[in-house]
Amino acid sequence: MVRYRVRGGNALRGTAFIQGAKNAVLPMIGAALLAATGRTVLRNVPIIEDVRRAVELAEAVGAYVELHESERTLVIDASRVSSPVLPAEIARRFRGSVLFTPALLHRLGEAIVEGVGGCNLGSRNLDFHYLGYKRLGAIVDEEETVIHVKASGLTGATLYLDTPSHTGTENLIMAACLAKGTTVIENAALEPEVLDVIDMLTKMGARISGGGTGFITVEGVEELHAVEHTVMPDRLDAGVFAMAAAITGGELNLVGTGLDLGVVRYKLEQMGVEFARQGAVLHVRCEGPLRPINIITDTYPGFATDLQSPMMTVAALAEGTSYIHERIFDGRFALAGELNKMGANVEVDGSRAVVRGRTPLTGAQVTAHDLRSGIALVLAGLAAEGETVIDSGYLIDRGHAHLAARMRALGADITREISEH
């Protein structure tokens, strides 16, 4: 059992090194398995639990993988991929397991998905993925929790997503890359991580156009080859560090090439946080009291649902009433009860939350219900009086690399503990 212990009150100051993006590296590991020969090299890999699970899953299907932690580099040789089974004990531990299906379909003609995990956020369907595979010519059998997808060659088609699913778009692009003919994906996701995956696939030899427009066209090719690719920075990790500076009255330099916080920056600016781009470094500081804010989560370029939880902590520390409308996941508000244990005043009504600030926060024993509620509680701990203990730290480690060490280097009083219970 991993837990985080945070003693609040220290302002964070210094240089924060932003990790590579979890939601880009996971599809890239899936994409690496599409190359039947050669070795793929991924750089700027975040050393997070989801990456460790993805490595285990790639090994389970027969790939040879080296994770060089200190170099943040993955080397993947997928030439011996031989098992179509994504075993439950690994696949159920992270959402990214779903991103291995296209490679197995192309390489082995079938994928047996024994389970898909990920954050517990209410309903998280996969119907767009499976309907898309069917349109491309696959047969999909759903037997209770096991999904069996079979295809002896896929053929391009026109696909439509009811909502622009992030992993759904990535999976259907990967499925279309080696299909015969042309595939059009309408209402495709626009997230920067999807564009980074398209960049990598394009280097591998894929013919993809329209990334970032919502209408993606893929011309199928005969084969894809192994390449080297550097994972983009994690805008969610960057957002969390910016918020940590904001709520502790600190000052941070965020280092991570080409970092763009988009709407999160604008919302934090409305709250009184100051940003200044200094070449490749994003400087963030906050001196005065925070103002309240309204947030509506949406697919990119809207406010990312993954940053809604940490933003709830920031809102609890703002002077006045903030309003949050969660439009992507129906189970994202488990955080409210935990923040209230620390003295916040958050009232939830369906998909809406009202946060009445500012109430002083006091350290408490709290529970992370998912990755983002976990990191939101770490933020609350940084601003609270006394000690906050957060279980289960594993959920935080799913998405943030070396969190305690990186925050301690900035002056935070935070430890990561491992216990038997």
Ligand SMILES: CC(=O)N[C@H]1[C@@H](OP(=O)(O)OP(=O)(O)OC[C@H]2O[C@@H](n3ccc(=O)[nH]c3=O)[C@H](O)[C@@H]2O)O[C@H](CO)[C@@H](O)[C@@H]1O
């Ligand atoms: C590994 C990864 O990249 N995870 C991210 C990805 O998750 P993920 O790709 O699972 O999220 P989606 O974009 O697919 O889901 C968005 C919404 O669409 C619904 N939906 C999705 C697919 C489907 O087949 N049917 C369906 O109804 C979901 O229930 C949800 O309400 O995008 C989410 C939304 O930005 C982020 O919170 C996750 O961090």
Ligand SMILES: C=C(OP(=O)(O)O)C(=O)O
């Ligand atoms: C929901 C998230 O991740 P996943 O899709 O991997 O569960 C997240 O990163 O907040």
